[in-house]
Amino acid sequence: MTLTPVITEHWDAPDLYTIEGYRRFGGYRALESALKQDPDAIITTIKDSGLRGRGGAGFPTGLKWSFVPQNDGKQHYLVVNADESEPGACKDIPIMMANPHALVEGVIISSFAIRANHAFIYIRGEVPNALRKVANAVAEARRAGYLGTNVLGSGFDIDIVVHAGAGAYICGEETALLDSLEGFRGQPRLKPPFPAVAGLYASPTVINNVETICNIPYIIDRGLDWFRQFGTEKSPGFKVWAVSGHVNNPGIFEAPLGITMRQLLEYAGGVRGGGNVKFWLPGGSSVPLLTAEHLDLPLTYEEMAAAGTMLGTGTPMIFDDTVSVVKAVTRWLEFYKHESCGKCTPCREGTYWITGMLETFEHGHGRESDLELLVSACNQIAGRSFCALGDAAATPYPAALKYFRDEFVAATHTPVDDTFDPVASYIHAGAAAR
Amino acid sequence: MTISDQTLERMRELASRYPQPRSALLPMLHLVQSVDGEVTTDGINACAEVLGISPAEVTGVSTFYTMYKRKPVGEHHIGVCVNTLCGLLGGDAVYDALSERLGVGHNEPTADGKFSLERIECQAACTHAPVMTVDWEFIDDVTPAAAVDVVDRLERGEQVLSTRGPAIRTFQATEHTLAFPDDGLAGEGTSVDDKMLAGLRYAKEHNMSAPAHGQEA
Amino acid sequence: MTENTTTEIVPTVSVTIDGVALQVPKGTLAIRAAEMIGVEIPRFCDHPLLEPVAACRACLIEVEGMPKPQPACAQVVGEGMTIRTQQSSEVAKDAQEGVMEFLLINHPLDCPVCDKGGECPLQNQAMSAGRGESRFEGEKRTFDKPINVSAQILLDRERCVSCARCTRFADQIAGDPMIELLERGAQQQVGTASDEPFDSYFSGNTVQICPVGALTSAAYRFRSRPFDLVSVPTTCEHCASGCSLRTDYRRGVVTRRLAWDSPEVNEEWNCDKGRFAFAYLAEGRITTPLVREDGELRPASWPEAIDVAARGLAAAGSRTGVLTGGRLTQEDAYGYAKFARAVLGTDSIDFRARATSPEETQFLRAAVAGAPIGVTYTALEQAPFVLLVGFEPEDESPIVFLRLRKARTRVVSVGAVATRGLDKMGGELLAALPGQEAAALRDLPADIRAALEQPGAVILAGERIAASAGAPSAVSTLAASTGAALAWVPRRAGERGALDAGALAGLLPGGRPLIDAQARAQVAAIWGIDTAALPGLPGLSGDDLLTSASRVGLSALLVAGVDPVDLPDPALALRAVDTAAFVVALDHHHSAVTERADVVLPVALVTEKSGTFLDWEGRPRPFGQVFKDALTMSDATVLGMIASAIGTSAGAWDVNGIRRELTALGPWQGARAVVPGVQPQAAAGAGFRLASWRELLDAGVLQEGEPFLAATARPSAAIVSAAAAARLGSPATVTVTGPAGSVTLPLEVGAVLDDVVFVPMHSSECSIYRDLGARIGTAVDVTAGGAA
Ligand SMILES: Cc1cc2nc3c(=O)[nH]c(=O)nc-3n(C[C@H](O)[C@H](O)[C@H](O)COP(=O)(O)O)c2cc1C
Numbered sequence A: 001m002t003l004t005p006v007i008t009e010h011w012d013a014p015d016l017y018t019i020e021g022y023r024r025f026g027g028y029r030a031l032e033s034a035l036k037q038d039p040d041a042i043i044t045t046i047k048d049s050g051l052r053g054r055g056g057a058g059f060p061t062g063l064k065w066s067f068v069p070q071n072d073g074k075q076h077y078l079v080v081n082a083d084e085s086e087p088g089a090c091k092d093i094p095i096m097m098a099n100p101h102a103l104v105e106g107v108i109i110s111s112f113a114i115r116a117n118h119a120f121i122y123i124r125g126e127v128p129n130a131l132r133k134v135a136n137a138v139a140e141a142r143r144a145g146y147l148g149t150n151v152l153g154s155g156f157d158i159d160i161v162v163h164a165g166a167g168a169y170i171c172g173e174e175t176a177l178l179d180s181l182e183g184f185r186g187q188p189r190l191k192p193p194f195p196a197v198a199g200l201y202a203s204p205t206v207i208n209n210v211e212t213i214c215n216i217p218y219i220i221d222r223g224l225d226w227f228r229q230f231g232t233e234k235s236p237g238f239k240v241w242a243v244s245g246h247v248n249n250p251g252i253f254e255a256p257l258g259i260t261m262r263q264l265l266e267y268a269g270g271v272r273g274g275g276n277v278k279f280w281l282p283g284g285s286s287v288p289l290l291t292a293e294h295l296d297l298p299l300t301y302e303e304m305a306a307a308g309t310m311l312g313t314g315t316p317m318i319f320d321d322t323v324s325v326v327k328a329v330t331r332w333l334e335f336y337k338h339e340s341c342g343k344c345t346p347c348r349e350g351t352y353w354i355t356g357m358l359e360t361f362e363h364g365h366g367r368e369s370d371l372e373l374l375v376s377a378c379n380q381i382a383g384r385s386f387c388a389l390g391d392a393a394a395t396p397y398p399a400a401l402k403y404f405r406d407e408f409v410a411a412t413h414t415p416v417d418d419t420f421d422p423v424a425s426y427i428h429a430g431a432a433a434r
Numbered sequence B: 001m002t003i004s005d006q007t008l009e010r011m012r013e014l015a016s017r018y019p020q021p022r023s024a025l026l027p028m029l030h031l032v033q034s035v036d037g038e039v040t041t042d043g044i045n046a047c048a049e050v051l052g053i054s055p056a057e058v059t060g061v062s063t064f065y066t067m068y069k070r071k072p073v074g075e076h077h078i079g080v081c082v083n084t085l086c087g088l089l090g091g092d093a094v095y096d097a098l099s100e101r102l103g104v105g106h107n108e109p110t111a112d113g114k115f116s117l118e119r120i121e122c123q124a125a126c127t128h129a130p131v132m133t134v135d136w137e138f139i140d141d142v143t144p145a146a147a148v149d150v151v152d153r154l155e156r157g158e159q160v161l162s163t164r165g166p167a168i169r170t171f172q173a174t175e176h177t178l179a180f181p182d183d184g185l186a187g188e189g190t191s192v193d194d195k196m197l198a199g200l201r202y203a204k205e206h207n208m209s210a211p212a213h214g215q216e217a
Numbered sequence C: 001m002t003e004n005t006t007t008e009i010v011p012t013v014s015v016t017i018d019g020v021a022l023q024v025p026k027g028t029l030a031i032r033a034a035e036m037i038g039v040e041i042p043r044f045c046d047h048p049l050l051e052p053v054a055a056c057r058a059c060l061i062e063v064e065g066m067p068k069p070q071p072a073c074a075q076v077v078g079e080g081m082t083i084r085t086q087q088s089s090e091v092a093k094d095a096q097e098g099v100m101e102f103l104l105i106n107h108p109l110d111c112p113v114c115d116k117g118g119e120c121p122l123q124n125q126a127m128s129a130g131r132g133e134s135r136f137e138g139e140k141r142t143f144d145k146p147i148n149v150s151a152q153i154l155l156d157r158e159r160c161v162s163c164a165r166c167t168r169f170a171d172q173i174a175g176d177p178m179i180e181l182l183e184r185g186a187q188q189q190v191g192t193a194s195d196e197p198f199d200s201y202f203s204g205n206t207v208q209i210c211p212v213g214a215l216t217s218a219a220y221r222f223r224s225r226p227f228d229l230v231s232v233p234t235t236c237e238h239c240a241s242g243c244s245l246r247t248d249y250r251r252g253v254v255t256r257r258l259a260w261d262s263p264e265v266n267e268e269w270n271c272d273k274g275r276f277a278f279a280y281l282a283e284g285r286i287t288t289p290l291v292r293e294d295g296e297l298r299p300a301s302w303p304e305a306i307d308v309a310a311r312g313l314a315a316a317g318s319r320t321g322v323l324t325g326g327r328l329t330q331e332d333a334y335g336y337a338k339f340a341r342a343v344l345g346t347d348s349i350d351f352r353a354r355a356t357s358p359e360e361t362q363f364l365r366a367a368v369a370g371a372p373i374g375v376t377y378t379a380l381e382q383a384p385f386v387l388l389v390g391f392e393p394e395d396e397s398p399i400v401f402l403r404l405r406k407a408r409t410r411v412v413s414v415g416a417v418a419t420r421g422l423d424k425m426g427g428e429l430l431a432a433l434p435g436q437e438a439a440a441l442r443d444l445p446a447d448i449r450a451a452l453e454q455p456g457a458v459i460l461a462g463e464r465i466a467a468s469a470g471a472p473s474a475v476s477t478l479a480a481s482t483g484a485a486l487a488w489v490p491r492r493a494g495e496r497g498a499l500d501a502g503a504l505a506g507l508l509p510g511g512r513p514l515i516d517a518q519a520r521a522q523v524a525a526i527w528g529i530d531t532a533a534l535p536g537l538p539g540l541s542g543d544d545l546l547t548s549a550s551r552v553g554l555s556a557l558l559v560a561g562v563d564p565v566d567l568p569d570p571a572l573a574l575r576a577v578d579t580a581a582f583v584v585a586l587d588h589h590h591s592a593v594t595e596r597a598d599v600v601l602p603v604a605l606v607t608e609k610s611g612t613f614l615d616w617e618g619r620p621r622p623f624g625q626v627f628k629d630a631l632t633m634s635d636a637t638v639l640g641m642i643a644s645a646i647g648t649s650a651g652a653w654d655v656n657g658i659r660r661e662l663t664a665l666g667p668w669q670g671a672r673a674v675v676p677g678v679q680p681q682a683a684a685g686a687g688f689r690l691a692s693w694r695e696l697l698d699a700g701v702l703q704e705g706e707p708f709l710a711a712t713a714r715p716s717a718a719i720v721s722a723a724a725a726a727r728l729g730s731p732a733t734v735t736v737t738g739p740a741g742s743v744t745l746p747l748e749v750g751a752v753l754d755d756v757v758f759v760p761m762h763s764s765e766c767s768i769y770r771d772l773g774a775r776i777g778t779a780v781d782v783t784a785g786g787a788a
């Protein structure tokens, strides 16, 4: 399968981030055509396109939009989830830095479709450069008449607020994001009601991922058939893959859904130093890890599920033989413990406990009996926590144990740094020596 | 009172951007950090007053998010990603080198107040691992030596460019951007680097492209 | 208006729980549905009066068709649902045990020293729903212990299970979000802002609903173990809200009070005064009767003291005035009402130890005394509109405040201060200068009049209408002309009962007019006396008794629990006591009156007797005796002894006998007095008008001995508008000067009408009657800085 740059097609144009640059390549053409359509027709188009959310869960976007009650006399809101904080996920931030107008155009069209007059782009606070790029694009779009009242004479009013978060992975969870955007602690909300019915300010709200929204102008501009030729029946379209880890050429690669990891690896220059893939994760730390035997599976929602993992954010992380899986898993759990919002018991206390146990393994004094206790503790979180963060925290260890039990057993007597020289996994040879 | 009338005015301006004023709380706290260098009690009370909520509510919010600091940070706040990917690919060594160079640990400022250091979580830059941030601007693909060099240059007052973004300013300047993101710096520095272009370049070199509109198979 | 008793047909759904099929009202939560068949699902964050959060996950159950276990506390039962709890589902049992294990990993094992030990939901549910052994062997999280979230409330953070009951209570119920969850993850903890303590009037409720021993009160901490306590259901004696309480005691001493469940009244809440102000019960009691000899009070035997009192009172006879204060049970107030009329032949009796007026007297006779229960808490909750006149619910009847807040009813307060309490009810102010409420009611805006015309609309008039000329008349007329229901909300617990018992000149028990022949006959029959023995004409009010004591030739005073400082002219009151030839005081504590009395007779405290308070609704709130072996006698019993010493027995004097008489009499069915028709009066004088009321926590005698509670009171301040403050030059302190003197207080800017200054009526820093000689509405001077 070849690479198919669409969202990334003109990233090498130095002024793509400006409205002039974006328009030079056909930017805002989709908006002009969308505003002439019936909003419902746009929802239908997106439904028929089969576009699935790129935020991790892969929920069909058009279907989500259709849940918004129409003619209810209420304000509707569109919220863009640009909180990208999942370990391994690094595609939305580059998109916003390189092609912010695609997002802005997507937001305007999507808002028009769901009849929202206010849209919010919630960007994690730690990335000011993405924030200013998007804010600049919004300001340019406003000056160009794409935002504000009566956009392009269509009678449609829309305003976008670019909003900075302040450091909390949980705010990527859509209801926690809403609470955060309302100025509260970012803890998830009880559902029902679902955001489509009562979201931001208790009004009907659609929350979509950055990449999802960036797909919209291209689908509107180029049509359903064009879009559906990429990918598979159940996973149509293309994807901005961000390949990281022990590869020679890490970076952003845009290709259809259904491409294999082996192909992506090839485009990324292969494993560094000609080494082996020890384990890899298709899309973030919240999906179960896979091994070299899975490199030829098509990267689609359905195939990944069949392999016992998930496509997630579609941002593969590759680890070679130099990496201790015990250390990797411990680090992820330290992350989940740090990011647990504290609301529910299983996630708050479970991540505390599991992380403590894993740290004993990392230091070489894990107890063999704890191998099963850890599984049991993970099972006490999975499916029982308030939101999916807890489920995510319960994911890395069981998958790692399944493929690398020996390493955990070894960590009952030998510190992992003795087995795996940390320096060996550094990407820059000899980095430790300054 | 560290919160001036002018700051209060800007807080009200933030509040007016949203259908419900409380939505402005996160940007307002960033604004507090941009003037006070941390979330001060005065800042908390000012937010509470502008929004008509209790200081405890503001405190609950400000302590939830890691970017809000309860004690002063350095003029430059340095973060090193030590999450699995960056950490194992060299971030751990970068952190250790900086900690040694600065003589401080996690979330501590140097005695002269010039720098502070933090072990940070994944910055959505795994393709650029290991990454560090200075005042939250990216210094990508960093080595311990390069990291220490950044500190040395900042200490000497030299200009340091972010690898994806404008020249490094200060922690407080960035906090201002977080409150008012359209800071006029969108055109500064490079934002799209080799790694972001890896796929596009490969495609061009190998004559790969997405079928154009009307070209569908 | 009467209580809403329409029985709506509530739609039901069928559900099967653990194999048992049942019907439950639509919208029922699974956790409550399970209770209906006797299945107790573990829970921590769940509280029936708080909105569900489903945070603790202790209540997970299996719902057929759902892939994951669901929290029973948030799962609404749907038609045809099949639910399996821990009783019949391994999944649910395992999930619950797992959560319990998680809750315990960081919980300290300090039950033996924890206040909650023995009555701790965590301890209990860990036994019933947990696994025996903890598999956790790591290091427990620790916090510095304990921290004060207020002077009264302490927090041991390591015990906290993050159920957020306390913070949700503070926010949702009290409207005081001064405690919040801080930090996140395993570091999440309850706390306050760094410079604002949890000084909520309702803070004690959080201690009660905390399912672990994380929140404790300074008053009770380490005082006792629950299993050493004896508990008795009681009624709060502090105000007319009528809260059900539970009083716990050990070895003859009250150790704590809790709010008790009373769905129609206080639900499960109470205020901090009711919860914590009980130290007075144990301190400074009068232990023996005292009689004056050679100018000095000396201990005396009961027979001697009764004899002296009987002789003195019999000599004065109808020239005796009776002042009963506002704190008596209905039975004791009835004792005084009967004693005055049947034994002494005087009608000069008054229960009101506060500012009053003849207009109020007529209002009470006409509109309140002996009236059946009209406006209820439920009616308030359902009312489309509530108008407050001379009434600040948060301070003067806290449970009314909570109910209005809960109802989110539209509330408009006629007054001079847009208070914090009004803000928390989402209410609006209708401006009226202090003492000028009547004019505001006369010129009511059309929209408010229209709002009052809606079915179910209510006017709540507080005790302060008494001193606002024309206000009692105006509220009566307004109610009549709009059809709104009118309720009078007195402040003290005993006022409504005393009024119905006839402890007011011109009124016999049950609201009977003294001058009505039929009424007289009914009462005389019950008392077993000749109708002619009853006084023929209405006597003097308390005010008149005091102002004209010497002029009318008053020769004796019979006084129960009156603190002269509560009266608008304390000095005059004391002079009247001094001039009266013979003074008998019945009290449990010494006061300026007992000091001056000729005979002092010690009487029982609320804990030493049974009785009834009528709350503001007119609802009887009976309570039992806490200390069954107490030797003290109630006021009525003591009066009965004097009566028999005088030689007139006049029926029963014991609690049960009095209740029988009250029941036999019932409320008056005949014609009532007409409502007063006093016109609004223009304010006289120039300067700042004084606005004032009794704050909930102040220098009241029943709050003595509880420093932690006192420390949570609002700091005393003179509150003026921003404009007025600017005119004064925004000084830190101001001096308020009235006819009799000055006080210097911190200046505070508030939502007060211009030209009005608010000063607390009776705080530890100032008392307007005593220190200023001013009343509500009096023109006072306000000057910058301290008194020169
Ligand atoms: C803990 C957690 C973190 C998440 N973080 C993100 C995020 O950073 N960005 C994102 O788009 N979705 C994130 N999600 C998924 C969102 O909840 C939501 O599914 C998504 O934003 C929907 O957008 P989509 O339908 O366009 O994918 C996260 C979910 C969880 C449980």
Ligand code: SF4
Pocket (backbone or CB within 6 Å): C159, C160, C161, C162, C163, C164, C165, C166, C167, C190, C209, C210, C211, C212, C214, C215
């Ligand atoms: S202090 Fe008590 S009530 Fe409050 S969150 Fe903790 S356990 Fe719950």
Ligand code: FES
Pocket (backbone or CB within 6 Å): A170, A188, A340, A341, A342, A343, A344, A345, A347, A348, A385, A386, A387, A388, A389, A390
């Ligand atoms: S992540 Fe906070 S409780 Fe699940």
